[in-house]
Amino acid sequence: MSIPSYPYYLANRAVHANTDLAVEDKHSGEVAYRVAKADADALEQAIAAAERAAAPMAALPSHKRRDVLLHCVERFKARRDELAEVLVVEGGKVIKDARGEVQRLIETFQIAAEESTRVGGEVLPMDIAERTERWMGMTKKVPIGPVSLITPFNFPYNLVAHKVAPAIAAGCPFVLKPADKTPVGALLIGEILAECDLPEGAFSILPLDVEDAAPLTEDERLKLLSFTGSDKVGWMLKSKAGKKPVVMELGGNAACLVDADADLDDAVDRLVFGAFYQSGQSCISVQRVQVHESIYDELKARLVEKVTALKGGDPRDPETFIGPLITEQDAERVMDWIREATDQGAELLVGGERQGRIVTPAVLEKVGRECKLYNQEVFGPVMVLEPFSDFDAALETINDSRYGLQAGLFVRDIGKIRKAWDRLDVGGVIINDVPSFRVDHMPYGGVKDSGLGREGIKYAIEDMTEIRLLAIRGI
Structure with missing residues (x-):
């Protein structure tokens, strides 16, 4: 029987470059899927495409971002059983837990769809002193720009969703590296995103060798790194991230x-x-x-x-x-x-x-x-x-x-x-x-060696946006 194979996604498009990454059935130990593995050149193309997509993604009206996320919600529902089966195979999850994670995937994108139209600002009182009585001020939130996302093996849908969905809601192009042991879930999300009318370069999903992945942390064209994984790796990446902010969820012994x-x-x-x-x-x-x-x-x-x-x-x-x-x-x-x-x-x-x-x-x-x-x-x-x-x-x-x-x-x-x-x-x-x-809507994250920053859709959107002030002097 032939083994199913999956492409990676580069600038919104499926790329059947190879079948170099073998994904095991975690119960039987046999190869269940084969996945295209990206290389350093593919990553460079993805980052360049994300940089080009920054302006059109920022200009995308919130209702269109919402509609992309809602499209994903409906497609996840339609493919619920397939998504759960993949999770059982590549993640070794018992079927009840797999179905629960698919439901959370649906809910997380639904929450992001709702939040995508609430990325607002505020009117800022300026008459706090006589000299500023004639001024008015207001703020808005603008996308931070292209972001890099790195996810672990244990929740191949929902931990991906907690990075991908707020990136779309905020208007940020992204490059995602899923875990090598469980990449298929992220690629199925990419397959569904590829059905949407997003600017070219809005997303890339690239299974990568660690030695090829350094630009996700170090390249200054990527304006934020969101990482979930071990504390040892997380703090090492933060030390190499340079100017970009880093959000990390690193685990614990609860x-x-x-x-x-x-x-x-x-x-x-x-x-x-x-x-x-x-x-x-x-x-x-x-x-x-x-x-x-x-x-x-x-x-x-x-x-x-x-x-x-x-x-x-x-x-x-x-x-x-x-x-x-x-x-x-x-x-x-x-x-x-x-x-x-x-x-x-x-x-x-x-x-x-x-x-x-x-x-x-x-x-x-x-x-x-x-x-x-x-x-x-x-x-x-x-x-x-x-x-x-x-x-x-x-x-x-x-x-x-x-x-x-x-x-x-x-x-x-x-x-x-x-x-x-x-x-x-x-x-x-x-x-x-x-x-x-x-x-999945609550602020989630830790202190000490458990990480830095908070996930949860609203809070992730805050990390992926910046405040821009407008001050107007009356004449």
Whole structure:
């Protein structure tokens, strides 16, 4: 049976340059798709085309930007099943999670369509002094210009959508480098964008080798870099970005707190989801859990029972909850981190076994804070439990991390809620749910090594636009 192949997109056009990039089925390990890989010359052409497209994209009326985004919404809906199947294959996502991500793709473009007609300005009072009484002022937002976008493997649709959709809404041409392990989702978005009447050069989507991708960061014709990925790579890119602003979402080792008065059934259900959906391959996956000592043993027992019942295996099976990790090497790394913790005295309560790329969901306690499972981002199906007695001390434990993306708290006391919001050094505090919660219109991003700036359509548009002042002197 022939293997489907996909082109890359250069200046809005499909280019069947080669089939050099093999994309594996993450469950079977067999080659499922072949993708055209771009080179340094293609990237140069894409950047030059984006620079030429800057003026016509800026001049594109907001209703036309909206209509492009709405066209994508309708085409995503029509191809919903196909999009989900691709995600199961190239990402190894279980079918339920794949369908959920396609729905979020649709919602993200819908939000962008709505925001595209709201990129406004303000009237600025100028009569703040006698000398300026005759003046009037106003501002508007204008596109920053061509932007570069780099996305990771774990959300091949929605993390792409959170960069592409606001770029279109803001009127910015873009050049996107999707992850080599999961490029097909981005190319399907490109296929649908190519159906639209956008200025030539409005978009390019180029799977690239890392050694060819430096201009995405360093070329001054690109006016902003938006990157999602590892903190090590993100901060390195920022150091090389020169004059351009950089927006980075870099991950974390998210913490969750369960207080004494929490609804245990609800908390356990949400903790299992937050830690193990998508096999833990999410930057806001529940990793560290603080549990009040009065309910610790009961919650632990319920959690172990629930986790033991999770089914792993073929992501196409609707009953499967745990699918494969993105590579076998990642599965081996997760197992190595579990062994490191247990060798240093941690207790493995459930899971922690490997078959190929699948790691059974693991819950541990008594994990030392010097262990990687505690202080690094595991990006796998692992949860670490820890009891607490003092709420203030528990907040300090949550803050004891070089990351700060989101934190979740199951707590009913409004005073504690306000204290957590004031004291937790994170980008978002989620109450009565896990830190894995995200809605695509909200500001999303972190502090410390978790990144810089905020995504969420409205906030991404703000990053992709600049304020331009008009001041008029009355005569």
